[in-house]
Amino acid sequence: MKLTILGTGYVGLVSGVSFAELGNDVVCVDKDEEKIKQLKKGISPIYEEGLEPLLEKNIHNGKIHFTTNLAEPVAASDIIMIAVGTPQADDGSADLSFVRTVAGELGEVLPSDKRTVVVNKSTVPIGSAEEVESMIREKNATADVAVCSVPEFLREGSAVKDTFHPDRIVIGTNVSWARERLVQLHAPLADANDIITTSSRSAEMIKYASNAFLATKISFVNEIANICEAYEANIDEVAQGVGADRRISPHFLNAGLGYGGSCFPKDVQALIALARDKNYEANLLNSTVAINATQRLKPVEILQQQFPRGLRDMKVAVLGLAFKPGTDDMRYAPSIDIIHELVKAGADVHAHDPIVLDDAAPLLPRAVSLHDNVGQAITGVDAMVLVTEWDVYKQYSIAEFSSAMTGKIVIDGRNALDAKTFKEHGFDYYGIGRR
Numbered sequence: 001m002k003l004t005i006l007g008t009g010y011v012g013l014v015s016g017v018s019f020a021e022l023g024n025d026v027v028c029v030d031k032d033e034e035k036i037k038q039l040k041k042g043i044s045p046i047y048e049e050g051l052e053p054l055l056e057k058n059i060h061n062g063k064i065h066f067t068t069n070l071a072e073p074v075a076a077s078d079i080i081m082i083a084v085g086t087p088q089a090d091d092g093s094a095d096l097s098f099v100r101t102v103a104g105e106l107g108e109v110l111p112s113d114k115r116t117v118v119v120n121k122s123t124v125p126i127g128s129a130e131e132v133e134s135m136i137r138e139k140n141a142t143a144d145v146a147v148c149s150v151p152e153f154l155r156e157g158s159a160v161k162d163t164f165h166p167d168r169i170v171i172g173t174n175v176s177w178a179r180e181r182l183v184q185l186h187a188p189l190a191d192a193n194d195i196i197t198t199s200s201r202s203a204e205m206i207k208y209a210s211n212a213f214l215a216t217k218i219s220f221v222n223e224i225a226n227i228c229e230a231y232e233a234n235i236d237e238v239a240q241g242v243g244a245d246r247r248i249s250p251h252f253l254n255a256g257l258g259y260g261g262s263c264f265p266k267d268v269q270a271l272i273a274l275a276r277d278k279n280y281e282a283n284l285l286n287s288t289v290a291i292n293a294t295q296r297l298k299p300v301e302i303l304q305q306q307f308p309r310g311l312r313d314m315k316v317a318v319l320g321l322a323f324k325p326g327t328d329d330m331r332y333a334p335s336i337d338i339i340h341e342l343v344k345a346g347a348d349v350h351a352h353d354p355i356v357l358d359d360a361a362p363l364l365p366r367a368v369s370l371h372d373n374v375g376q377a378i379t380g381v382d383a384m385v386l387v388t389e390w391d392v393y394k395q396y397s398i399a400e401f402s403s404a405m406t407g408k409i410v411i412d413g414r415n416a417l418d419a420k421t422f423k424e425h426g427f428d429y430y431g432i433g434r435r
């Protein structure tokens with residue numbers, strides 16, 4: 001099939017490359033000229049395992065092209081996917097300005113003599129497929145188009161794998177010819193049983209409800225971890241015992257510094273705002289957000305308890321800046337808040353990340369020293385805070401930590417280090433719910 005994908009962020013690019021790999025003819029459109037220039041050369045603007053080889057291969061095969069102009073590919077496409085950003089607006093709701101812009105542009109260029117499916121892959125409020133369709137029809141009353149919702153569930157850091165091995169694919173539309181076309185496109189990616197067909201509104205809600213549930217599961221386990229600390233129970237053992245119940249599952253039960261990233265924070269807020277628009281106060285989700293906001297600052301709280309006279313001139317290493325391992329995404333990363341608070345308290349902060357350094361700098365206080373070498377970041381520090389559980393930190397030897405650090409405080413914000421080993425080597429080790 002011929003596909004046009006609007007937006008080359010995580011979703012647009014990974015989808016584009018994956019559908020090209022499956023034999024479709026794909027054109028990816030972005031208004032960012034620099035990105036398109038790089039992509040044409042096979043250079044990915046994002047760090048994502050396995051993406052660049054597929055990108056290069058499909059450019060070489062002529063299955064994927066990049067452009068800043070949507071008119072030509074749109075006219076030739078069977079399916080057009082909207083994958084532009086839907087960031088958080090000031091009131092917490094999803095900002096639909098990018099989606100509305102592309103809807104207007106599509107209205108101007110969609111042909112009337114050809115059936116076209118338009119898909120919202122961006123995470124959008126319930127009712128958006130209908131809104132996009134009416135915006136298109138306002139500009140082109142005779143367009144033979146069906147706007148559907150096919151939400152994206154990939155995770156950063158495993159985006160390519162998630163796309164080729166999805167748990168499910170949700171296709172939301174009541175228009176049968178559009179549904180058939182979308183089922184045909186997605187068939188190579190999933191067993192028939194894993195394709196769920198719904199109305200566009202239900203599909204839009206499935207995306208928000210999934211993210212809200214996972215975010216709530218994380219805040220739940222963090223709350224249990226905090227109670228574990230008070231009673232000297234161990235969250236690793238507790239999560240293992242709780243997660244063994246198949247109704248609960250062991251996934252997303254890792255206590256830590258809470259969720260960050262480009263999706264959970266904004267999507268939970270957007271769902272709260274959608275409920276509020278209909279005079280429903282989503283109290284459970286409000287608590288999810290509140291717990292997450294305090295959880296990320298736990299390392300600062302622990303240091304302040306250990307040094308009641310203040311953190312002025314204390315040398316602290318922060319290991320990991322990206323919001324999770326496997327990505328260079330800094331959106332809503334806990335490291336940003338932690339480093340700002342430490343610098344505000346007067347600490348001398350030395351940070352490291354194996355992938356993201358230059359792009360992180362504008363988000364961090366000027367006073368922070370950024371290192372591209374773990375050894376340099378931890379040399380002479382009074383305390384070390386692990387924020388992102390990159391393998392490089394897990395593999396770093398206790399002997400290296402012991403010889404480089406001056407102080408003995410280790411705060412393992414992701415429960416990723418071996419507590420016993422650190423304690424045996426005289427460190428004051430603080431995990432989350434596992435002291």
Ligand SMILES: NC(=O)c1ccc[n+]([C@@H]2O[C@H](COP(=O)([O-])OP(=O)(O)OC[C@H]3O[C@@H](n4cnc5c(N)ncnc54)[C@H](O)[C@@H]3O)[C@@H](O)[C@H]2O)c1
Nearest residue numbers: 007008009010011030031032083084085086098122123152
């Ligand atoms: N990042 C993820 O892991 C993920 C996963 C599932 C769903 N989503 C959802 O998918 C959507 C996209 O997320 P993302 O992280 O890929 O976004 P992003 O912000 O990284 O990228 C969006 C891209 O769209 C481009 N764009 C904006 N306006 C445009 C226009 N008029 N024409 C062409 N291109 C335009 C931007 O230049 C940018 O390159 C969001 O709604 C997000 O919530 C994201």
Ligand SMILES: O=c1ccn([C@@H]2O[C@H](COP(=O)(O)OP(=O)(O)O[C@H]3O[C@H](CO)[C@@H](O)[C@H](O)[C@H]3O)[C@@H](O)[C@H]2O)c(=O)[nH]1
Nearest residue numbers: 152153154155156252253254256258259260261263323324
């Ligand atoms: O047990 C866990 C699991 C995750 N996290 C944190 O939760 C955040 C999100 O992690 P993850 O879900 O792995 O990454 P994302 O790439 O943000 O993916 C989520 O958001 C995407 C965008 O909507 C969805 O498509 C995915 O299905 C959904 O998992 C990160 O900060 C993790 O550190 C925890 O604290 N504990």
